[in-house]
Amino acid sequence: MEFSANNTVVKLCIQGMHLEDTGHVEEALTLFLKAWEEATDDAEKFTSAHHIARRQTKLEDKLKWLNTGLQLAQKINDDVVKPALPLIYVQLAQCYKELGEMDNAEKYDKLAKQLPDAPSTKELFFHGTRADLQIGDLLTAGGKSNYEADLVMNHIYFTALIHGAGLAAALAKGEGEERVYIVEPTGDFEDDPNVTNKKFAGNPTRSYRSQKPLKVLGEIKNWARITAEERNKWQERLDNNQGEIIN
Known part of the structure; x- marks a missing residue:
């Protein structure tokens, strides 16, 4: 997915973020979930999963969507999503700390501290x-x-x-x-x-x-x-x- 404000999933997520800014978080989540349902490729699914994860109030649900986003990012594996990996790792580590699963928390803490790969020099x-x-x-x-x-x-x-x-x-x-x-x-x-x-x-x-x-x-x-x-x-x-x- 080449990022564009005219992309259906991007537009839904932008509308959801506007709702968040005005305090309408439940309506925002509805739009993020709609974006997930309308996503047609892994990049669009990754984008919507990120926003859905942010709006979860239960740790188990947040973990589910963070792991979904991580799996999609690892599958896509390009310069668009690689910079998001440290952010995802930090969020996973925090969730596992709150759940008392310290081995997993330590695992993702270490991953978050690793420097991301440098951007590719093979494209225009x-x-x-x-x-x-x-x-x-x-x-x-x-x-x-x-x-x-x-x-x-x-x-x-x-x-x-x-x-x-x-x-x-x-x-x-x-x-x-x-x-x-x-x-x-x-x-x-x-x-x-x-x-x-x-x-x-x-x-x-x-x-x-x-x-x-x-x-x-x-x-x-x-x-x-x-x-x-x-x-x-x-x-x-x-x-x-x-x-x-x-x-």
Whole structure:
């Protein structure tokens, strides 16, 4: 499943999270369960299982859904779900501690402390911007944030999703043309902590960051650009976002 706000399961989970924010937790769980019923693949099932597990009040039920999510994550075994494994292990360890099953608690505590695998370098990566760049140019950290005024970024950000890079280009500061470039990391990189395991488990937006430059390999000319109305809605969400950027 390529993450999209138009995906049926994603839409149901987003609606459920909105209900949670307003205190309607039972109605939220109903939507999460509906998402599970409508899931058509393991990735969609993983997404819904994560939210169902969060809303369980009985330890046994929580364990059931956490283990379901873990089994799905291990089956999928890609860079979307791997970042969620430490989170799942911590939650499993806590459940087993509360049940007094200390051997299992210790097992998952140890797993949670193991460093996750580094993201794959075998796929194409993209960067969205309004800058006019050439093949071979280097994108470096130190620019101002698109999302918080006067914040100088310590990392350069990129994604494995073209539409994600396109959104970044649409929201980028400046008056230049929206551009999406194919880029190559020149050093180590990590999952973007600003989105990983936040609203959704893992890194479904396949967003990454690096302190090392990105090398421009080419430009994507055709992608699904968002409308002016959609851009305004995204900008409004960003303006209303009270979360702190992890820099």
